[in-house]
Amino acid sequence: MPFSLHHGDALSVLSGLPDDCVDSVITDPPYNSGGRTAQERTSRSAKQKYTSADAKHTLADFTGENMDQRSYGFWLTQIMTEAHRLTKVGGTALLFTDWRQLPVTTDAIQAAGWLWRGVLAWHKPTARPQKGRFTQNCEFVVWASNGAIDAARNPVYLPGLYSASQPSGGQRRHITQKPVEVMRELVKICPDAGTVLDFCAGSGSTGVAALVEGRDFIGVEKTKHYASVAADRLTETVRQTLTQDDMTLVT
Numbered sequence: 367m368p369f370s371l372h373h374g375d376a377l378s379v380l381s382g383l384p385d386d387c388v389d390s391v392i393t394d395p396p397y398n399s400g401g402r403t404a405q406e407r408t409s410r411s412a413k414q415k416y417t418s419a420d421a422k423h424t425l426a427d428f429t430g431e432n433m434d435q436r437s438y439g440f441w442l443t444q445i446m447t448e449a450h451r452l453t454k455v456g457g458t459a460l461l462f463t464d465w466r467q468l469p470v471t472t473d474a475i476q477a478a479g480w481l482w483r484g485v486l487a488w489h490k491p492t493a494r495p496q497k498g499r500f501t502q503n504c505e506f507v508v509w510a511s512n513g514a515i516d517a518a519r520n521p522v523y524l525p526g527l528y529s530a531s532q533p534s535g536g537q538r539r540h541i542t543q544k545p546v547e548v549m550r551e552l553v554k555i556c557p558d559a560g561t562v563l564d565f566c567a568g569s570g571s572t573g574v575a576a577l578v579e580g581r582d583f584i585g586v587e588k589t590k591h592y593a594s595v596a597a598d599r600l601t602e603t604v605r606q607t608l609t610q611d612d613m614t615l616v617t
Protein backbone atom coordinates (compact mmCIF):
# COMPACT_ATOMS: atom_id res chain seq x y z
CA MET A 367 0.00 0.00 0.00
CA PRO A 368 1.57 3.35 -0.99
CA PHE A 369 -0.08 5.16 1.94
CA SER A 370 -0.68 4.83 5.66
CA LEU A 371 -3.23 6.94 7.50
CA HIS A 372 -3.35 7.27 11.29
CA HIS A 373 -6.38 8.47 13.19
CA GLY A 374 -4.86 10.18 16.24
CA ASP A 375 -2.95 13.12 17.64
CA ALA A 376 0.00 14.21 15.51
CA LEU A 377 2.49 14.44 18.39
CA SER A 378 1.76 10.94 19.69
CA VAL A 379 1.69 9.36 16.23
CA LEU A 380 4.91 11.02 15.04
CA SER A 381 6.74 10.00 18.23
CA GLY A 382 6.18 6.34 17.22
CA LEU A 383 7.63 6.69 13.70
CA PRO A 384 11.30 5.92 12.91
CA ASP A 385 14.03 8.47 12.08
CA ASP A 386 14.55 9.40 8.41
CA CYS A 387 11.34 7.81 7.07
CA VAL A 388 10.12 10.92 5.20
CA ASP A 389 11.40 13.08 2.30
CA SER A 390 8.96 16.00 2.60
CA VAL A 391 6.61 17.24 5.30
CA ILE A 392 3.76 19.03 3.52
CA THR A 393 1.04 20.07 5.91
CA ASP A 394 -1.84 22.44 6.53
CA PRO A 395 -2.19 22.78 10.32
CA PRO A 396 -5.14 24.55 11.93
CA TYR A 397 -4.14 28.22 11.57
CA ASN A 398 -5.51 29.25 14.98
CA SER A 399 -6.35 32.55 13.33
CA GLY A 400 -9.66 33.82 11.93
CA GLY A 401 -10.84 36.63 14.23
CA ARG A 402 -10.25 40.28 15.02
CA THR A 403 -9.45 39.73 18.69
CA ALA A 404 -7.73 37.04 20.74
CA GLN A 405 -11.13 36.34 22.33
CA GLU A 406 -12.69 35.67 18.90
CA ARG A 407 -9.78 33.53 17.76
CA THR A 408 -9.71 31.29 20.84
CA SER A 409 -13.43 30.97 21.64
CA ARG A 410 -14.98 30.30 18.22
CA SER A 411 -14.97 26.90 16.51
CA ALA A 412 -13.20 26.29 13.19
CA LYS A 413 -16.59 26.22 11.51
CA GLN A 414 -17.61 29.60 12.94
CA LYS A 415 -14.27 31.10 11.95
CA TYR A 416 -13.83 29.75 8.45
CA THR A 417 -17.33 29.25 7.04
CA SER A 418 -18.91 32.35 5.51
CA ALA A 419 -22.61 33.05 6.14
CA ASP A 420 -23.46 32.44 2.47
CA ALA A 421 -21.56 29.14 2.20
CA LYS A 422 -23.63 26.46 0.49
CA HIS A 423 -22.11 23.54 2.41
CA THR A 424 -22.62 22.09 5.89
CA LEU A 425 -19.26 20.52 6.62
CA ALA A 426 -18.15 19.04 9.94
CA ASP A 427 -16.13 21.04 12.44
CA PHE A 428 -12.52 20.12 13.28
CA THR A 429 -10.29 20.25 16.33
CA GLY A 430 -7.12 22.21 17.24
CA GLU A 431 -8.28 25.77 16.49
CA ASN A 432 -8.34 27.47 19.90
CA MET A 433 -4.73 28.23 20.82
CA ASP A 434 -3.58 31.79 21.32
CA GLN A 435 -0.54 32.80 19.29
CA ARG A 436 2.09 31.92 21.91
CA SER A 437 0.63 28.47 22.48
CA TYR A 438 0.35 27.91 18.74
CA GLY A 439 4.04 28.78 18.34
CA PHE A 440 4.90 26.36 21.14
CA TRP A 441 2.82 23.53 19.62
CA LEU A 442 4.18 24.13 16.11
CA THR A 443 7.76 24.09 17.43
CA GLN A 444 7.16 20.77 19.19
CA ILE A 445 5.53 19.06 16.22
CA MET A 446 8.02 20.43 13.69
CA THR A 447 10.90 19.24 15.92
CA GLU A 448 9.45 15.74 15.76
CA ALA A 449 8.87 16.10 11.99
CA HIS A 450 12.53 17.17 11.59
CA ARG A 451 13.66 13.92 13.24
CA LEU A 452 11.56 11.93 10.75
CA THR A 453 12.89 13.80 7.70
CA LYS A 454 16.00 12.75 5.79
CA VAL A 455 18.90 15.20 5.51
CA GLY A 456 18.20 17.35 2.45
CA GLY A 457 14.45 16.83 2.87
CA THR A 458 11.93 19.67 2.94
CA ALA A 459 8.99 21.05 4.93
CA LEU A 460 6.06 23.09 3.57
CA LEU A 461 3.51 24.62 6.00
CA PHE A 462 0.37 26.49 5.05
CA THR A 463 -0.50 29.61 7.04
CA ASP A 464 -2.24 32.99 6.75
CA TRP A 465 -0.88 36.56 7.04
CA ARG A 466 -1.55 36.76 10.78
CA GLN A 467 0.31 33.56 11.67
CA LEU A 468 3.17 33.99 9.19
CA PRO A 469 5.68 35.38 11.76
CA VAL A 470 4.97 32.70 14.39
CA THR A 471 5.22 30.00 11.71
CA THR A 472 8.64 31.15 10.45
CA ASP A 473 9.84 31.46 14.08
CA ALA A 474 8.61 27.99 15.02
CA ILE A 475 10.04 26.21 11.99
CA GLN A 476 13.50 27.66 12.67
CA ALA A 477 13.30 26.93 16.40
CA ALA A 478 12.52 23.32 15.43
CA GLY A 479 15.85 23.05 13.59
CA TRP A 480 14.79 23.69 9.98
CA LEU A 481 16.54 26.03 7.56
CA TRP A 482 13.89 28.57 6.45
CA ARG A 483 14.00 28.88 2.64
CA GLY A 484 11.14 31.23 1.76
CA VAL A 485 7.40 31.84 1.44
CA LEU A 486 5.13 30.78 -1.45
CA ALA A 487 1.74 32.38 -2.10
CA TRP A 488 -1.57 30.62 -2.83
CA HIS A 489 -3.87 33.09 -4.60
CA LYS A 490 -7.64 32.48 -4.36
CA PRO A 491 -9.20 34.12 -7.43
CA THR A 492 -12.77 34.30 -6.13
CA ALA A 493 -12.11 36.07 -2.80
CA ARG A 494 -14.53 38.93 -2.12
CA PRO A 495 -13.19 42.50 -2.50
CA GLN A 496 -13.45 44.65 0.67
CA LYS A 497 -14.38 48.32 0.44
CA GLY A 498 -11.50 50.63 1.40
CA ARG A 499 -9.12 47.70 1.93
CA PHE A 500 -6.88 45.26 0.08
CA THR A 501 -8.55 41.95 -0.77
CA GLN A 502 -7.52 39.08 1.53
CA ASN A 503 -7.02 36.69 -1.38
CA CYS A 504 -3.75 34.96 -0.49
CA GLU A 505 -2.67 32.30 1.93
CA PHE A 506 0.98 31.38 2.30
CA VAL A 507 3.27 28.34 2.38
CA VAL A 508 6.39 28.65 4.52
CA TRP A 509 9.07 26.30 3.24
CA ALA A 510 12.29 25.03 4.75
CA SER A 511 14.84 22.26 4.47
CA ASN A 512 16.70 19.87 6.72
CA GLY A 513 20.18 21.15 5.80
CA ALA A 514 21.45 21.50 2.23
CA ILE A 515 19.11 20.59 -0.64
CA ASP A 516 20.44 18.03 -3.13
CA ALA A 517 19.12 19.53 -6.39
CA ALA A 518 20.70 16.71 -8.40
CA ARG A 519 18.38 14.23 -6.64
CA ASN A 520 15.26 16.24 -7.56
CA PRO A 521 16.06 18.62 -10.46
CA VAL A 522 12.72 20.48 -10.52
CA TYR A 523 11.91 24.14 -11.22
CA LEU A 524 8.81 25.02 -9.18
CA PRO A 525 6.76 28.25 -9.13
CA GLY A 526 6.50 30.52 -6.10
CA LEU A 527 2.91 31.57 -6.87
CA TYR A 528 -0.13 29.28 -7.19
CA SER A 529 -3.64 30.31 -8.17
CA ALA A 530 -6.70 28.09 -7.72
CA SER A 531 -10.08 28.15 -5.99
CA GLN A 532 -11.10 25.88 -3.14
CA PRO A 533 -13.08 22.87 -4.40
CA SER A 534 -16.84 23.37 -4.56
CA GLY A 535 -19.98 21.25 -4.91
CA GLY A 536 -19.46 17.53 -4.45
CA GLN A 537 -15.68 17.97 -4.48
CA ARG A 538 -15.81 20.00 -1.24
CA ARG A 539 -15.17 17.69 1.72
CA HIS A 540 -13.48 19.92 4.36
CA ILE A 541 -14.00 23.47 5.66
CA THR A 542 -10.43 24.54 4.86
CA GLN A 543 -9.74 22.13 1.99
CA LYS A 544 -6.81 22.87 -0.31
CA PRO A 545 -7.10 22.41 -4.11
CA VAL A 546 -5.53 19.17 -5.34
CA GLU A 547 -4.12 21.01 -8.39
CA VAL A 548 -2.05 23.21 -6.05
CA MET A 549 -1.02 20.26 -3.90
CA ARG A 550 0.07 18.29 -7.01
CA GLU A 551 2.61 21.01 -7.79
CA LEU A 552 3.79 21.30 -4.17
CA VAL A 553 4.43 17.56 -3.72
CA LYS A 554 6.96 17.75 -6.59
CA ILE A 555 9.45 19.15 -4.05
CA CYS A 556 9.56 15.52 -2.81
CA PRO A 557 11.80 13.35 -5.03
CA ASP A 558 10.01 10.91 -7.32
CA ALA A 559 8.86 7.79 -5.40
CA GLY A 560 9.79 9.48 -2.10
CA THR A 561 7.52 9.80 0.95
CA VAL A 562 5.36 12.79 1.89
CA LEU A 563 4.08 13.30 5.47
CA ASP A 564 1.00 15.38 6.33
CA PHE A 565 0.37 15.28 10.11
CA CYS A 566 -2.81 17.39 9.83
CA ALA A 567 -4.27 15.58 6.85
CA GLY A 568 -7.88 16.83 7.02
CA SER A 569 -9.76 15.34 4.05
CA GLY A 570 -6.49 14.00 2.61
CA SER A 571 -5.78 16.48 -0.24
CA THR A 572 -1.99 16.31 0.23
CA GLY A 573 -2.15 12.52 0.16
CA VAL A 574 -4.31 12.40 -2.96
CA ALA A 575 -1.83 14.71 -4.71
CA ALA A 576 1.17 12.67 -3.51
CA LEU A 577 -0.32 9.38 -4.75
CA VAL A 578 -1.31 10.83 -8.13
CA GLU A 579 2.22 12.17 -8.54
CA GLY A 580 3.83 8.83 -7.70
CA ARG A 581 4.93 9.59 -4.13
CA ASP A 582 4.10 7.52 -1.02
CA PHE A 583 2.10 9.14 1.76
CA ILE A 584 1.90 9.06 5.56
CA GLY A 585 -1.07 10.95 6.99
CA VAL A 586 -2.29 11.75 10.51
CA GLU A 587 -5.71 13.22 11.30
CA LYS A 588 -7.23 13.76 14.75
CA THR A 589 -10.89 14.48 13.87
CA LYS A 590 -12.57 11.12 13.39
CA HIS A 591 -14.94 12.28 10.65
CA TYR A 592 -12.10 13.72 8.56
CA ALA A 593 -9.85 10.69 9.11
CA SER A 594 -12.64 8.66 7.55
CA VAL A 595 -13.07 11.12 4.62
CA ALA A 596 -9.31 11.03 4.02
CA ALA A 597 -9.25 7.21 4.12
CA ASP A 598 -12.01 7.08 1.48
CA ARG A 599 -10.32 9.61 -0.81
CA LEU A 600 -6.91 7.92 -0.54
CA THR A 601 -8.35 4.46 -1.16
CA GLU A 602 -10.27 5.75 -4.18
CA THR A 603 -7.13 7.43 -5.54
CA VAL A 604 -5.16 4.19 -5.25
CA ARG A 605 -8.01 2.31 -6.95
CA GLN A 606 -8.12 4.79 -9.83
CA THR A 607 -4.35 4.85 -10.21
CA LEU A 608 -4.22 1.05 -10.29
CA THR A 609 -7.06 0.95 -12.83
CA GLN A 610 -5.21 3.40 -15.06
CA ASP A 611 -2.04 1.30 -14.80
CA ASP A 612 -4.00 -1.84 -15.66
CA MET A 613 -5.57 -0.12 -18.67
CA THR A 614 -2.13 0.96 -19.84
CA LEU A 615 -0.94 -2.64 -19.56
CA VAL A 616 -3.92 -3.98 -21.50
CA THR A 617 -3.72 -1.51 -24.40
Ligand SMILES: C[S@@+](CC[C@H](N)C(=O)[O-])C[C@H]1O[C@@H](n2cnc3c(N)ncnc32)[C@H](O)[C@@H]1O
Binds near residue numbers: 570571572588
Ligand atom coordinates in the same frame (compact mmCIF):
# COMPACT_ATOMS: atom_id res chain seq x y z
C1 LIG B 1 -6.55 23.02 8.00
S1 LIG B 1 -7.16 21.44 8.20
C2 LIG B 1 -6.41 20.51 6.88
C3 LIG B 1 -7.23 20.48 5.61
C4 LIG B 1 -6.58 19.69 4.49
N1 LIG B 1 -5.44 20.38 3.95
C5 LIG B 1 -7.56 19.39 3.38
O1 LIG B 1 -7.33 19.79 2.23
O2 LIG B 1 -8.57 18.73 3.65
C6 LIG B 1 -6.30 20.90 9.60
C7 LIG B 1 -6.68 19.53 10.11
O3 LIG B 1 -5.80 19.20 11.19
C8 LIG B 1 -6.52 18.39 12.11
N2 LIG B 1 -5.82 18.48 13.42
C9 LIG B 1 -5.89 19.48 14.32
N3 LIG B 1 -5.09 19.22 15.38
C10 LIG B 1 -4.49 18.03 15.12
C11 LIG B 1 -3.54 17.23 15.83
N4 LIG B 1 -3.05 17.61 17.03
N5 LIG B 1 -3.15 16.06 15.28
C12 LIG B 1 -3.63 15.66 14.06
N6 LIG B 1 -4.54 16.37 13.36
C13 LIG B 1 -4.96 17.55 13.88
C14 LIG B 1 -7.91 18.98 12.12
O4 LIG B 1 -8.85 18.01 12.54
C15 LIG B 1 -8.09 19.41 10.65
O5 LIG B 1 -8.82 18.47 9.90
